Amino acid sequence: MPVLTKHFVFIIVLLFCPKTPSFCKDNLANNKIKDSLDLHLKNASYSINRTRADQAISYIISAKKLAIRDQDRKSFAKINHVLGQLYYRLGNYQKAEEQVLTAIKIQEKEKDEPALAVSYNTYASLHITLQEYEDAKKMLNKASELENKHSNPLLRSAIYLNSGLLARKRKNTPEALKHFNEGIAISTTEDYNKNLLLLNKALTEIDLNQLDSAFLTNTAALEISKKSDWKELAAYAHKTFSILHELQGDSITSLAHLKSYLQISDSLSTLKNNFITNEISTHLSLNDNNITIEELTEENIQQQRTLKLGRLTTILSIALITILSLLTLSLYKNNNLRARANELLQNKNAELLLAKENAERASEAKVQFLSTITHELRTPLYAVTGLTHLLLEESPTPNQKEHLNSLKFSGEYLLSLINNILDLNKLEANKVEIENISFNLKKRINDVLIALGKSAKDRKNTLHYQFDEQIPARLKGDPLKVSQILINLIGNSIKFTHNGDIWIRVKLLNKLKNKVFLHFEVEDNGVGISEKKQHSIFENFTQGSIQINRKFGGTGLGLPIVKNLLNLLNSDIKLESELNKGSKFSFNLEFEALQKLSNTHKEEAKQIDYNKMANKHILIVEDNKINQLITRKILEKHQIKCDVADNGHLAIEKTIKSDFDLILMDIHMPGISGIEATKKIRTFNKDIPIIALTAVTLDDNLDEFFTNGFNDIIPKPYKTDEFFIKINKALSKKYSEI
Known part of the structure; x- marks a missing residue:
């Protein structure tokens, strides 16, 4: 704000409030009273949730005294609503209904829609408790309609809670679980509604025989209850655990939780007696005469304000002419400042666009680097794992076998570590x-x-x-x-x-x-x-x-x-x-x-009839000489005939001239890639199985391989068991179709 504008505001304050006039004081006082009243009601709700009725009564009385002074009907309605909640928690449903209905009537007349939505939802809770389900549904629809209009996430979670309770009462358990999950998703950790949602979700999961999920849900509910000192909710959580452990046949743990439930319930029952109800009636039935006196006082204050405003009108007329002149000067200077600011913003926008382009280029370079380094690291690692496999099959001594197994395990871990480092994002x-x-x-x-x-x-x-x-x-x-x-x-x-x-x-x-x-x-x-x-x-x-x-x-x-x-x-x-x-x-x-062993790759590989692979003719398309040697030796140990092509062009020529049973195709090669070579082979040979043998990272682009004619994919460095399983599967499918 420019300096001159600050001075104008100061002049206006002086003109409206010479020697701090009473109506300025009144505005500040009214705001202060409203804030204090809302704080008392918030503390009252806080005390109700912690089953501290005496504290709640004290806060409600303080709020009502402030409401009488301020004569704000909306505040009276809020007090009626909180008082209705207290009666409801103490089990006096008749008085609870009276207070909530009083709040609704005032809020409907005052058109206080945000507060009215909360009251509708509270009235729905009362109807559910009294088994008046159709009335409860109507109230929930009204509350939901107003919440959609004014957006109150805390109220929305409470509506989901009541909707779930209503569905559960009507034996619609899946719908109840849906409402509880929706409420939990928008609730915070410290939200009282969230704890109620968790407790009722656990009970609903028990109804659906989802005991594992119920156990985890109720554990979360008990932790929040203890942390927030919600004793009544903690008692319900212990009761739910008692049911869960009883269903699991653990009677001892079930009895311990039931004992905890009874202990907490007994300690809370003394707070729900007629004495507290009488205390509410005694302290809250304030004399209507007090209200009348305060209304008269308010009328006097309003008259005094009117007189003072009349005296100020003349002064304001003169002052406004002065202010308009000063504002004209200020606007001129502000326009100059705005023009300079716009020019600066345009320069900054140009810099930001340039920085964005540089960041995008850096990101593309990073992706290209990761792709290249992945291939370069995996190619020699393929040689390490392949040679280790060949050495393990050469009947090593026990000590050598242990070292080779450690080398094999470390190779697998190194491959995974490479993947994690390169794909950390x-x-x-x-x-x-x-x-x-x-x-x-x-x-x-x-x-x-x-x-x-x-x-x-x-x-x-x-x-x-x-x-x-x-x-x-x-x-x-x-x-x-x-x-x-x-x-x-x-x-x-x-x-x-x-x-x-x-x-x-x-x-x-x-x-x-x-x-x-x-x-x-x-x-x-x-x-x-x-x-x-x-x-x-x-x-x-x-x-x-x-x-x-x-x-x-x-x-x-x-x-x-x-x-x-x-x-x-x-x-x-x-x-x-x-x-x-x-x-x-x-x-x-x-x-x-697992009760039984599942069929792992190693066990599946043992079931392969390697005799059927003997004399099969396989073309290895690979530009790396070491990888050619390793793949060839692994295949020839099972009497498989191998031919080698160093690049894609040679692979196409050999496929035209010779009749191969299967092709193992590398992807990254000089000249044309493995994908291009496969596409050309498919133009004249649709039946030969082609398996991609690749060192690239397989993300979500598997469809590209199958679309371009590959039958399967083996990532390098591969595990030998998986290697032979896929080759056997491809060969078996080919000859079963003949």
Whole structure:
């Protein structure tokens, strides 16, 4: 605001309020009274939710005294509404209805639609309790119509709550669950309505026999109730837990929750007696004579205001002429300032457009770099994993076999780590796919410890592995991501601990039917993390300090990857650490327990009849000589005949001249790409199976491969079992169609 304009406002204030005239004081006083009245009513509602009727009465009395002074009918209606809520909570439904109806009549007359919507919803609650379901539906429709007009998220969640309760009373359980979920989605953590929504959702899930979900929902409700000191809601949560554990056959836990419910209910029952009801009637029936006197006083005040306004009219007429002259001068100066501001904005917009273009070019360069580096890293990694597989099949000694298995495991982990580092933005956006396969958790962690054993020994550290034997042998989940998480956490502990101990613990938290809830801990007595750094340690490229980075090295990506992977698995990481005393990382995961072993790739590969593959003629299209050699040796071990083409042009020529049973086609090659070569082969040979053997990242573009003529895709570096399963599948399909 320009300086002159500020002076005009000051002049106007002086003209309207010479020696602080009474009507200016009155305006300020009225606003202050209204704010104070609303605060009293808010505190009254707060006390009602915490079953503190005596405090609620005190706040309502204070609010009503202010309303009498201000003679605001809208405020009287709000008081009637809050008082109706209190009677409702104390079980006096007749008086509750009287108060809410009084509030509705005033609000309808005053056309106070936002407050009227709240009263309609409260009246709907009363109708539901009194089993007057049609009336409840009408009130909810009215409340919803007004809420749509004025938008009140808190009221909307309360409408969803009552809609769910009404549907549940009418035995429409799926509709009730839908309303409860919609209400929860728009409620905040500290919202009283959200707690009611969670409690009723848990009961509805019990009705639908969704006991696992009911257990988690009711747990959240109990935590919020305890945190917010909502004793009555905490009691209902204990009662729901009693029902859940009884249904699961756990009578002891069920009885304990029932006892907690009864204890809280007994302590609250003393607050719901006739004495409190009498107290309300005694304190709130204020004498109508007081109102009349206040109305007369208000009339005197209004007359005084009118007289003072008359005296000011003449002064204002003169002052307004002066003000208009000054405003003209101010507008002229403001126009000059606006012109200069517009010119500056145009320059800034041009700079922003240029910065945007530069950012887009940088983003494109980043995408191209990631695509190129992905291919370049995976190609040599294919040689590592392929040669490891060939060496494992050459009858190595036990010691050599253990080393080769560790190398194989590390290669798989390195591939996953490359994917995570190169696609970190994708990981943070939760676009990484989750596998859901059968695996042995104990063996998987053993493989991790074997792979990290040498590193721990070099640092003179001792690994202690504690695995709860009650955990089922076979679980269903994503074993590779579990390995990635543990390798990063254990590797982190090894790195920052010297001549110390590292504990890896896996405990069974709970088991509900076929669901298993596990708790993982990785603890060390190493250098620890300062309290200041604990908040930023999970950010990308962050370590404990510059000194730690120089001493221990590393990228600072391990813990951020762990955090993102756990978020992907619907979990989070917890850290307890003290500088120079060590650190403990912990997290919880949910798995499915399997009774029978599922058919894994390794087991499926064992069922392949390799004799049927003998003498089959396969063309390997690959420009990398090492990869050619490895793929050829793996195939020839099963008496498969192989031919090699170094590029796409040669592959097309050989396919025209020779009759191959299958083609393994690389994608990135000099000359024409594998996709272009496949499209040309399909112009003269539609039947030969062609499998893409690619080192690129497979995101959401799989359709492009199939559209251009490929029958299947094998990402490099591939697992040998999956490699032969897909080749066998393609060959079997070809000869079954002949």
